[in-house]
Amino acid sequence: xxxxxxxxxxxxxxxxxxxxxxxxxxxPILRDVSLSLQRGEILGVIGESGAGKSSLGNAILGLLSPxxxxxxxxxxxxxxxLDGNNERQWDTIRxxxxxxxxxxxxxxxxxxxxxxxxxxxxxxxxxxxxSRRQARDHAIQLLTRVGIPDIDQRYHHYPHQFSGGQRQxxxxxxxxxxxxxxxxxxxPTSALDATVQKQILYLLRELVEExxxxxxxxxxxxxxxxxxxxxxxxxxxxxIVEQGPTSSLLDAPQRTYTRSLLAAVPRLRVSNxxxxxxxxxxxxxxxxxxxxxxxxxRPILVARGxxxxxxxxxxxLLRTRPQTPALQDVCVQLDRGMITGIxxxxxxxKSTIGRIIAGxxxxxxxxxEIDDTCFDPSRSGSRSGLLGKVQMIFQDPAMSLNPRMSIxxxxxxSVRYGAAIAKDELSIVGTMMDRxxxxxxxxxxxxxxxxxxxxxxxxxxxxxxxxxxxxxxxxPTSALDVSVQAEIVQLLRENVRERGISMLFISHxxxxxxxxxxxxYIFKDGxxxxxxxxxxxxxxxxxxYTRSLIDARPRRFTH
Amino acid sequence: xxxxxxxxLSQAALLLLVMSAIGFVGIHSVGNPVYNIxxxxxxxxxxxxxxxxxxGLDQPLWRQYxxxxxxxxxxxxxxxxxxxxxxxxxxxxxxxxxxxxxxIAMLIAAPCGTLLGLLAGRKQGGAIDRAILKASVFALSIxxxxxxxxxxxxxxxxxxxxxxxGRGPTVSLVGQEWSFLTVEGLRRLTLPALALAIxxxxxxxxxxxxxxxxxxxQDFVRxxxxxxxxxxxxxxxxxxPNISIPIVTIVGMQFGGMLAFAVVVETIFAWxxxxxxxxxxxxxxxxxxxxxxLTFVSLAFVGLNALVDLLYAMxxxxxxxxx
Numbered sequence: 001x002x003x004x005x006x007x008x009x010x011x012x013x014x015x016x017x018x019x020x021x022x023x024x025x026x027x028p029i030l031r032d033v034s035l036s037l038q039r040g041e042i043l044g045v046i047g048e049s050g051a052g053k054s055s056l057g058n059a060i061l062g063l064l065s066p067x068x069x070x071x072x073x074x075x076x077x078x079x080x081x082l083d084g085n086n087e088r089q090w091d092t093i094r095x096x097x098x099x100x101x102x103x104x105x106x107x108x109x110x111x112x113x114x115x116x117x118x119x120x121x122x123x124x125x126x127x128x129x130x131s132r133r134q135a136r137d138h139a140i141q142l143l144t145r146v147g148i149p150d151i152d153q154r155y156h157h158y159p160h161q162f163s164g165g166q167r168q169x170x171x172x173x174x175x176x177x178x179x180x181x182x183x184x185x186x187x188p189t190s191a192l193d194a195t196v197q198k199q200i201l202y203l204l205r206e207l208v209e210e211x212x213x214x215x216x217x218x219x220x221x222x223x224x225x226x227x228x229x230x231x232x233x234x235x236x237x238x239x240i241v242e243q244g245p246t247s248s249l250l251d252a253p254q255r256t257y258t259r260s261l262l263a264a265v266p267r268l269r270v271s272n273x274x275x276x277x278x279x280x281x282x283x284x285x286x287x288x289x290x291x292x293x294x295x296x297x298r299p300i301l302v303a304r305g306x307x308x309x310x311x312x313x314x315x316x317l318l319r320t321r322p323q324t325p326a327l328q329d330v331c332v333q334l335d336r337g338m339i340t341g342i343x344x345x346x347x348x349x350k351s352t353i354g355r356i357i358a359g360x361x362x363x364x365x366x367x368x369e370i371d372d373t374c375f376d377p378s379r380s381g382s383r384s385g386l387l388g389k390v391q392m393i394f395q396d397p398a399m400s401l402n403p404r405m406s407i408x409x410x411x412x413x414s415v416r417y418g419a420a421i422a423k424d425e426l427s428i429v430g431t432m433m434d435r436x437x438x439x440x441x442x443x444x445x446x447x448x449x450x451x452x453x454x455x456x457x458x459x460x461x462x463x464x465x466x467x468x469x470x471x472x473x474x475x476p477t478s479a480l481d482v483s484v485q486a487e488i489v490q491l492l493r494e495n496v497r498e499r500g501i502s503m504l505f506i507s508h509x510x511x512x513x514x515x516x517x518x519x520x521y522i523f524k525d526g527x528x529x530x531x532x533x534x535x536x537x538x539x540x541x542x543x544x545y546t547r548s549l550i551d552a553r554p555r556r557f558t559h
Numbered sequence: 560x561x562x563x564x565x566x567x568l569s570q571a572a573l574l575l576l577v578m579s580a581i582g583f584v585g586i587h588s589v590g591n592p593v594y595n596i597x598x599x600x601x602x603x604x605x606x607x608x609x610x611x612x613x614x615g616l617d618q619p620l621w622r623q624y625x626x627x628x629x630x631x632x633x634x635x636x637x638x639x640x641x642x643x644x645x646x647x648x649x650x651x652x653x654x655x656x657x658x659x660x661x662x663i664a665m666l667i668a669a670p671c672g673t674l675l676g677l678l679a680g681r682k683q684g685g686a687i688d689r690a691i692l693k694a695s696v697f698a699l700s701i702x703x704x705x706x707x708x709x710x711x712x713x714x715x716x717x718x719x720x721x722x723x724x725g726r727g728p729t730v731s732l733v734g735q736e737w738s739f740l741t742v743e744g745l746r747r748l749t750l751p752a753l754a755l756a757i758x759x760x761x762x763x764x765x766x767x768x769x770x771x772x773x774x775x776x777q778d779f780v781r782x783x784x785x786x787x788x789x790x791x792x793x794x795x796x797x798x799x800p801n802i803s804i805p806i807v808t809i810v811g812m813q814f815g816g817m818l819a820f821a822v823v824v825e826t827i828f829a830w831x832x833x834x835x836x837x838x839x840x841x842x843x844x845x846x847x848x849x850x851x852x853l854t855f856v857s858l859a860f861v862g863l864n865a866l867v868d869l870l871y872a873m874x875x876x877x878x879x880x881x882x
Contacts, residue, residue, distance in 0.1 A: 091787070100785035102782055111779075111877060112797075112876065125787050125788050126787045160877050
């Protein structure tokens with residue numbers, strides 16, 4: 001990147017050790033971490049949650065919570081040490097020399113302030129000489145540069161009026177406002193969908209080439225690392241496991257842990273285009289509705305003509321833009337005992353259809369038939385006989401368990417009020433916990449005392465204990481670490497098969513869906529864009545949107 | 560839009576109906592107003608019977624209620640048994656005094672409480688936070704009669720800056736008599752307004768503190784720091800709007816409460832407000848005035864709620880667009 005390297009590194013971290021004040025004696029958050037960053041370099045920091053990678057970023061930004069204490073080590077920026085506690089010094093560093101991009105683009109922006117002004121105030125705060133008018137012009141210029149269309153009209157729009165990808169673009173524009181030397185990007189794309197993810201990564205790469213900024217990219221996703229970084233640091237339990245140039249580290253990982261991280265990435269199997277073309281010749285009329293594989297078995301669930309829009313309400317008259325309906329005439333069918341996948345971007349309506357099927361939301365119109373019982377999804381009271389028959393597993397296990405109920409209480413409640421009739425709650429709960437690899441000693445604990453993977457296992461146990469015939473799993477692994485993801489998917493698959501439960505698996509991850517599902521629906525803008533058996537979707541489908549989703553996967557992890 | 564307005568209006572109508580029934584039965588079961596109207600020493604049984612018939616109290620309760628409701632629909636709450644004036648006019652004549660007292664109390668309480676809450680929440684567990692929390696427990700738990708008397712003791716007797724009670728001279732504006740337009744009127748307003756404001760400052764401060772702690776822990780505040788904004792700008796430009804919705808709600812509710820139920824303060828400071836009128840009327844079993852006051856208070860709450868909803872939409876663009 002830099003024409004005059006070798007030069008002195010822009011940032012050097014030497015032997016950094018961080019401990020949590022409250023828990024003295026426990027393992028440090030960071031132990032003896034050293035790294036150096038060149039101008040114009042993208043450095044990937046990869047590891048699972050709890051590896052200390054975000055704390056490393058926060059330490060460089062001076063944003064560690066006061067509970068953390070730096071026991072040893074120095075951080076040198078341009079040769080000058082950064083002291084974690086000197087706020088006066090930070091005023092000249094933060095935003096101007098080192099800025100940040102966070103994971104959650106929704107949470108990073110003040111929901112009550114329009115996008116333009118949020119960027120404008122940053123420009124004014126980080127450039128001493130700029131006038132209001134210049135700041136506004138600069139803001140428009142930056143927002144255009146990061147790829148937000150029609151910014152002249154949308155300058156005063158609020159964050160919720162932008163799509164996820166556009167919000168993250170705005171966050172990037174804000175990070176660039178003070179013309180920083182370093183951007184700490186903490187999981188900048190993990191809240192985005194495959195196609196958008198790729199665009200954002202390329203935008204970052206372009207910005208590095210244009211402005212010679214350096215980026216520290218904190219992530220848990222090997223795909224992201226392989227896509228744009230120059231060098232990588234692999235972290236685990238606060239220590240650096242391995243570091244080196246990206247290409248050599250990915251091609252020849254030295255450490256077992258790095259290899260296991262690489263192996264855990266779900267891979268997409270795509271046949272080569274020639275083969276694909278030949279096969280499509282036989283399929284002049286691709287089926288849009290997935291039929292059951294074996295004739296004679298009736299599908300367990302048929303949803304027809306489901307429509308849903310989020311409109312109406314007090315201030316509907318004040319609306320400034322046309323509302324797009326969340327779902328438009330959607331038909332979905334679940335084969336008995338099979339796993340059906342729904343793939344789509346956020347906002348495509350994939351979660352909404354799951355929630356309607358689970359009865360958590362009412363539809364505007366349509367008909368749902370579960371196990372030959374027909375009901376009207378637009379009336380919330382019409383499915384009383386189905387209580388417990390459809391269970392749901394949510395994305396974030398931390399938010400779907402009652403924090404004030406012990407694990408035992410949560411699970412027993414599910415047995416008591418589910419569809420299954422059970423005499424001895426405790427022994428049934430215990431057997432289920434054994435089956436899902438949860439120690440029975442966890443029973444009296446509360447959710448916050450469990451790891452993410454354990455919590456999601458509890459959620460799966462809770463769903464299974466109710467004795468459902470259908471499980472709707474909405475992104476059940478995307479809040480979990482890569483290595484845990486594989487186990488959870490395996491557990492789900494085994495348990496659902498054993499019990500003959502049909503599952504609707506909602507995900508944005510094509511590789512995962514391919515691995516798991518027998519048939520797949522692809523959602524876009526509230527409609528079913530493409531549908532078919534897994535094989536059809538991945539090898540024969542000519543739908544341009546399906547193709548773009550498949551092509552958006554990082555090449556390294558596509559076979 | 561239309562459905563929401565219709566929904567709101569029918570809710571309000573239902574609320575008024577229920578409230579009127581409860582109020583009517585309640586005041587009926589307290590006692591017979593006839594004994595407060597005739598002179599109990601000299602009245603004969605005949606006098607009492609005549610008075611009972613004249614007031615319509617000889618009818619069964621349901622009949623009385625229906626007759627009352629029939630008149631209310633035409634806007635007539637009846638004539639006060641005691642003052643012999645139309646009940647609703649009587650209530651309205653007390654409105655300016657109550658309104659100016661409640662408004663000034665809230666104008667003191669809302670900014671002070673919010674500011675204290677922001678300061679406390681910004682450094683949770685710090686010296687300022689602990690001081691404000693302790694003071695707020697104190698302010699919330701002391702009875703208002705004691706607070707009022709201490710204010711009189713300090714402000715009126717020891718310092719002698721403010722009069723100890725009464726409304727004093729008024730100035731006419733848009734057909735009503737107001738006292739906040741003169742210096743003397745403001746002096747007289749100060750102590751009762753403070754007595755009403757202090758518990759509200761504590762309440763709002765605690766609410767603002769909780770909101771500040773929650774908002775400051777969110778990512779966008781961290782992002783604001785990362786992008787180089789000053790702590791003051793973050794506090795006032797980002798945190799404050801984000802904590803304002805619960806504050807607006809509680810300000811609306813407390814303001815409604817102050818209109819009708821500031822009885823203790825109004826009594827101690829001899830302030831001729833609606834709370835005092837309500838309590839006096841209940842004691843004298845002046846049914847038309849009690850009913851008129853309760854109806855007005857219910858209407859005020861419905862109106863304040865609608866106002867709070869409109870403020871939500873002004874404060875939060877997401878409310879404006881989605882719900």
